[in-house]
Amino acid sequence: MACNGLFGAGQGGMISPVDPKKIFTLQRAELAVFNRDIHELLLDFEILYDMAKLLGEDNQRSFQALYVANQMVNLCDVNDPGTFAAVRKLSSKFLSQRNGESQHTIHAMGHCHIDSAWLWPYEETIRKCARSWVTAVQLMTENSDFTFTCSQAQQLEWVKTWYPGLYSRIKEFVKLGQFIPVGGTWVEMDGNLPSGESMVRQFLHGQLFFQEEFGITCSEFWLPDTFGYSAQLPQLMNGCGIHRFLTQKLSWSLVNAFPHHTFHWVGIDGSKVLAHFPPGDSYGMKGTVEEMLKTVKNNRDKGRVNCGIALYGFGDGGGGPTEKMVGRLRRMKDTDGLPRVQLSAPDRFFSALETDTSQLCSWVGELFLELHNGTYTTQAQIKKGNRQCEQLLHDVEFLSSAALAQDKNFIYPRDRLQHLWRLLLLNQFHDVLPGSCIQLVVEDALRYYEEIRTEGAKLLSKAIQSLLKTSSQPSSSQSLSVINTLPWERTEVISIPESGEHRLGMFIMLSMGYSILPEEVNPVYPVTVVMQDNGCITMNNGILQASIDSVGRLTSLRLLSCNRECIPQACYGNQFVMFDDIPLYWDAWDVMDYHLETRKPVTSVLTKLEMSSNGGLRGVVKFGLKISDHSTIVQEIILEASCPYLRFNTKVTWREAHKFLKVEFPTTVHSTNATYEIQFGHLQRPTHRNTSWDWARYEVWAHRWMDLSEHGFGIAVLNDCKYGCSVLGNVLSLSLLRAPKSPDATADIGHHEFSYAVMPHERSFQDAGVIQNAYSFCMPLLTTEAPSTQQTSWSSFTVLSSAVVLEAVKLAEKQPDSLVLRLYESYGSTVETWLETSLPVKEVFLCDLLERPSSDQPLTFQDQRVKLSFTPFKVLSLLLVLQR
Known part of the structure; x- marks a missing residue:
């Protein structure tokens, strides 16, 4: 009888996908009678044999075990089951000798x-x-x-x-x-x-x-x-x-x-x-x-x-x-x-x-x-799906909670959100999100992300319709509405649909709220984009001035408030580099330190540098690079009015094998430590290789940002869907794509789109707003249409300390009339602050992460605000009981 299937027989090795063509043939099947006495006797003998072999010659117990095992062999006659009891007696006597206390x-x-x-x-x-x-x-x-x-x-x-x-x-x-x-x-x-x-x-x-x-x-x-x-x-x-x-x-x-x-x-x-x-x-x-x-x-x-x-x-x-x-x-x-x-x-x-x-x-x-530090980068589409779906569910929960508090007829989508969250949590399993899985698993994961995106978009639309009292049907009486789901005021440039086309506008948005027909503001300094005689381009928005050479590299990046140059002489920012990536052990898992010795800059021009937009609210330049005969990079470099960072929108066609693509930003900053965002906070890692512990961190992970700062000045790199990175000396490096061939031979092959940004700053990264800008970089303002008669602006929550981030707003799992808020201290400081809300809140309780109240006594809640205390990186959860 021949059969095939998922028998764990990999193609070419143990850590490989199943070979669907592998055939197994069953040649003989036998029935046997289990003999308990022999089974027990063999286990006794195995224990004694291992003790004799493993306890060592300086241990008398090993010799005793050897002697008893020898007696057992001499006494046992497989043809005479009557001898088994005597043999068991020997082993039982030996094994019953007890230990000391x-x-x-x-x-x-x-x-x-x-x-x-x-x-x-x-x-x-x-x-x-x-x-x-x-x-x-x-x-x-x-x-x-x-x-x-x-x-x-x-x-x-x-x-x-x-x-x-x-x-x-x-x-x-x-x-x-x-x-x-x-x-x-x-x-x-x-x-x-x-x-x-x-x-x-x-x-x-x-x-x-x-x-x-x-x-x-x-x-x-x-x-x-x-x-x-x-x-x-x-x-x-x-x-x-x-x-x-x-x-x-x-x-x-x-x-x-x-x-x-x-x-x-x-x-x-x-x-x-x-x-x-x-x-x-x-x-x-x-x-x-x-x-x-x-x-x-x-x-x-x-x-x-x-x-x-x-x-x-x-x-x-x-x-x-x-x-x-x-x-x-x-x-x-x-x-x-x-x-x-x-x-x-x-x-x-x-x-x-x-x-x-x-x-x-x-x-x-x-x-x-x-x-296994290659897992910070492998299977980029899974990592992108994870980041995007985390952010989408954040928005759906917040807007659904706001709609619930404002509209008694709104039904919070508890069951659908639970289903979508559990799909996301499943994909965070430690061989899926890291990318150390076969192609069949990748297909499952991407399908789940698509379900989250599709269903999440529908839930988001319903929450917005309820919150803004709008309709899903277009109406001539509806006007532009802009929604900010983050807990701070934002001033940004957005694209506005108008008469079948789009134009740019800049708006100031309240925290965690919306504005209908928001008033446009004019930038203090419009963006200018100038083509130089040598083919390079200079961009300036009054905050940053960037010079870009013909292959898309930054030859200069100057923070104008302090006239500080960020790029060292004879160095290039936004330098794409390729590495050979052949690990010692497991393809998808590992990137070895010796890959750093194979660095090759990417400088072959595919399409020459050109201006796509010459300024005003947004300046854009575009270029293309040839990575190899099979792989290319097309990138837009964008500078917007009043924006403190330079953005890089990147498209890569990637058809490589055992290669590693990174982008580097050498800086004029000197520091022995760099800072990396982690969950609800950040930590520092060394930028040197003094010890073996330092050296082993040649490739590390971060979430939305990493920063290299000296006193009074620093440079941060932000990203929208990457995790692998490193800082060695004065060079910040963001890992973009890998090309492992096992256990998924197709890993990362195809088309990729992602964005990152560089943000020079005065003062500390905390005071300069790196954390807030990294959130905003990943979570753009939402635009929709709403009735022109609706309340023109509204904010649900405001936190008075910039150190405290309101991370999540959701319906409580077990209390249908209560919201849960999650806040954390992001700077590494001790702070007291006020949380203000416009929602109809009756009482506020502290609770744990399982949403269990910490006390029967509510916090003091007066004038629609509550005072909160934080120590460094403290995560605080609140239970808000709504007035219904």
């Missing part, structure tokens, strides 16, 4: 890490979950002490939908404490790239699911396999009732060995969690003597702690624990010469740790994985 204790937990998508699509994962969990449930039925940890609410929801009978059995064993939901998140997401609000929603949707389905709230964050961990995660965990953290992946770091297995992890705001990395450096152990000995020997915190976790069971593609694994571990429960091994649970382990943590060390800041 000081022996190290290993908490063994059944585990089945299942990638929600990787070398297989989402659909196959549903079947993997069912197959693996059926095995686990069967082991629970036969072994009342067997425990099994299971994360990812999404996978449980899949099984609930597709295998309700199995799900009912799972719920029974959850009550018995054997099937243990862990983690508290919707999926085991990437730890770097999701936004702060997305990370909150991972916990919110996950914890609500576990509470509704099992009556529990997870107390530990379970993220064994991801490619680094944001320094904001400890605060987000604490805000969701989680103070414990488990992972394993940092043992993969290529350069430096992380110095701890059990420690306090401290986030950028000072929040702390108790972290444990299983010292065996695996989340898929087999329960062998060798693994248990390694778990003890490898533990870098011996003396501070006397216990560790061992996660056993086939993982990645599923499978989980087997009866044989459980049998091995049972024999090591309390055997002299081996660590004590107990079938345990996360709460039992962490509770034991928490009895005394006084000797533990602390690690402050991000947990940076010194490997």
Whole structure:
């Protein structure tokens, strides 16, 4: 019988997509009678054999094991089952010799890490979950002490939908404490790239699911396999009732060995969690003597702690624990010469740790994985979809909340938003958003993003229609309306539809509100664009003056307020560069440091530099470059009136193999550290390579901006959908596209559109408004039509401190008449400020990230405003009870 299918047989290697043409032929099938006595005897012998081999010649226990094993062989006669009892007696006597009280204790937990998508699509994962969990449930039925940890609410929801009978059995064993939901998140997401609000929603949707389905709230964050961990995660965990953290992946770091297995992890705001990395450096152990000995020997915190976790069971593609694994571990429960091994649970382990943590060390800041840093750039369309959909859902939730508060007939689209958020959260799985997946998964992810865009646009339109009291049908009495979904006033140039054409206008917009027929303002200094005799172009808007050469490079960029040149002499800004990109290990995952030695500037002209718009409110120049015979760049450089940054709208046709495209901005700034935006804040990383820890950060990640500043002056690079970047010395580099060939041979091949900007500034980046400009760069003003009789302008929320960002406004999950607001301190400062609102608010409560009120007493809310206090990078959630 011949068959084919998703059997994990990759094309050319293990980390490869399935070969659809691979044929397997079943030649023989046999039935066998399971002999329990022989099975148990073999497990006994295996344990003794491994002890004799692994304990070492200086350990008398190894010789005792060898002697007993030899006796067993001599006594056993496979043709005489009557000898088995005597042989078992020998092994049982040896294994029953107990440990001393000081022996190290290993908490063994059944585990089945299942990638929600990787070398297989989402659909196959549903079947993997069912197959693996059926095995686990069967082991629970036969072994009342067997425990099994299971994360990812999404996978449980899949099984609930597709295998309700199995799900009912799972719920029974959850009550018995054997099937243990862990983690508290919707999926085991990437730890770097999701936004702060997305990370909150991972916990919110996950914890609500576990509470509704099992009556529990997870107390530990379970993220064994991801490619680094944001320094904001400890605060987000604490805000969701989680103070414990488990992972394993940092043992993969290529350069430096992380110095701890059990420690306090401290986030950028000072929040702390108790972290444990299983010292065996695996989340898929087999329960062998060798693994248990390694778990003890490898533990870098011996003396501070006397216990560790061992996660056993086939993982990645599923499978989980087997009866044989459980049998091995049972024999090591309390055997002299081996660590004590107990079938345990996360709460039992962490509770034991928490009895005394006084000797533990602390690690402050991000947990940076010194490997897999190509995942910040691979599969650019997935990353673009993630950023755009995060921003779209932000707008839909805010405008729907405003409509709900203003219009009692408006129905908040709770169910549709939940569905769209869960699609987005699923795509943030740690092999999807990073791009380390096969083409079938990429197709699924892009289809989900398109669903979010399509459905989100409809929901956005409905919210705007309700808020502006407009109609979906065109009317001659309707006028231009401009909507600002960000929490600060904005002055920007926008395109206005007029008589079938478009013209430019500049408007001042209130925070988080709208204006109908807003009054146009004239710029203090119009943009000028001048072609020089040498073919170069100069652009000037009174804030910036840029000189662009014939291949689109900045030969000069001057901040006019201080007459400071930004580009060093004989250097070029906006310099595209190509690198050879052939990693040592895994294509989609890694970019090695030696790629930096292959730098080649892109300077071949495809289309010459020309002016598309010669100024006024907007100046535009355009050019094209030839990357290779197959790949091209076409770019517009845009300078707008009153705008503090120079924008680069970029189109790339990309048909490369094992190449890496970046853009560089050398600067006249000198600083030993650069600053990068992360979730709800920022952190600094060195611009030098003094130590191996510094050197390992040759490619790092950021969100919307990075900044290099000295006292009084700096330069920021903003972007709309990129994450990979670096700053070495005085050069800011933004990573644009990669071309890996495994596990997806088509990765990134095709057409790409993206934008970035350079923003010189006086003072600190905080005081210069880099954070606000990066938000505005990514989230343009919205334009629509509204009745000319409608209220001409309206603002829903204002925050009086520029340091505090109002990040999200949404309907509360469990209270239909309440809104949830999420704010955070973005500068790294201690500040008190006022939040003002025009919405009909009755009471205001502080709440945690799961939207549970922190107190029965509301905050003082008078004159439509409430006073709030922040410490550096503090995330604060409010529950606003509406007057209905």
